[in-house]
Amino acid sequence: MPEPTTVDPHALAQIAGLPRTDRPLIICDVDEVVLHFISHLEIFMGKQGYRFTDHRYRLNGNIVGTDGTALPKDAVRALLTGFFDAHTANQRPVDGAAQALATLSNRADIVLLTNLPGRHNKPVRENLLANHGIRFPLVTNSGPKGGAVSALAAGRRQPVVFIDDSPTNLRSVQSSYARATLIQFIADERFFASADPIEGIHLKTNDWRHTCTYIERLLGSKGSISELL
Template identity: 50%
Template sequence: MSDATTGLNPAFAQIDSLQLNGGPLIICDVDEVVLHFIEPLEKRMARLGMEFIDTRYRLTGNIRHAATQDLASYEEVYDLLHGFFDDPDLHQEPVPGASRALAELSRTAQVIMLTNMPARFQKDRERVLASHGVPYPVIVNEGAKGPAVSRLAERIDGPIIFLDDSPSNLVSVRDAVNHAHIIQFIADPRFFATAEIVDGAKLTSNCWDETHRFIQGILSEHMATR
């Protein structure tokens, strides 16, 4: 989605002001990768009389009103998500192992978080993540993530590792940055169990220990060939 006045993705200005060292870069999504998202969203949905239809990996078209079984509209899903992030009592549990893995990997790679949400949530996301031991810059993006990752890639010589739970984000980055290592990470065990593996994903996982080892392997191989 573009800024109406400049035609630029709002993530670009944030990306351009980032200090990057040009070395290996880990670009990590937040919701359902580092913080649990589906479970607290379901709790909010239950309070509003809504439920998932099944564990297909989508929001619009997969949420209904429990009483009537009527599909929630796009506008209702939009309001649900904005209400979720606006809730002052929102609590999202950290995904086990994420903080430790990223801390260890950050010794050899730069880590940034790339999350899709309106820019007004950016400072709050950084604060919440830092409180869970994830103190990396947060870039807020809207729409496909490929353009943002492509802009980052222009300034990186080393490997680029991209983690996300959303198939559309993974596909967008896979197609925009051919050399990026794409990791499909889905913390929720039910949605993980039924997820379709995204074509081109180098790893599909719901375990940060496994993901840590996989990324470390990419970084070690890079270091060995320098």
């Protein structure tokens, strides 16, 4: 288990500006959870001669060029920055996400927590989400999300639910805020199928209807995860 993660100061400043309530809280990632990401990235990088060699859950090591050589870490970072600058305005929503979040917002606060590169991209993403009926506070973070989740959860009533596709972020939250109910949501079918189970994760899914029902039951059980297991 990794060490508890400290919070990115820029994320903390955004969190400090959110209204404080004692309602249950759902902290939800955006890329590959609320908006499609992998399918857009594949098209973007394909035009530059890059492709995935497998669909295991990492981006470092499985993106290769035409000569079959894996892209080094800094080149992957540059590729992602270029992708978000080009496509933040037009990523497609994941089926059922808007409706599920709207339903759940009747009983819990919802905060979208996204590792979106480029501060200029935040209003672009907010605008796109709003156009799809997804109007919740958006916090931009960098690095593993445990510290930001811990800060968001301070003073909250249970349950606090964290939804993300990334094993790194899920493990970071596990070690930084142990009371969170953890949901691994991966919209892309190939990455979903090849994602290894993570110990301690409460639900692994690619279905927003199932996710909504699961969280509604959790909210109804006053946050005791043991009642659902």
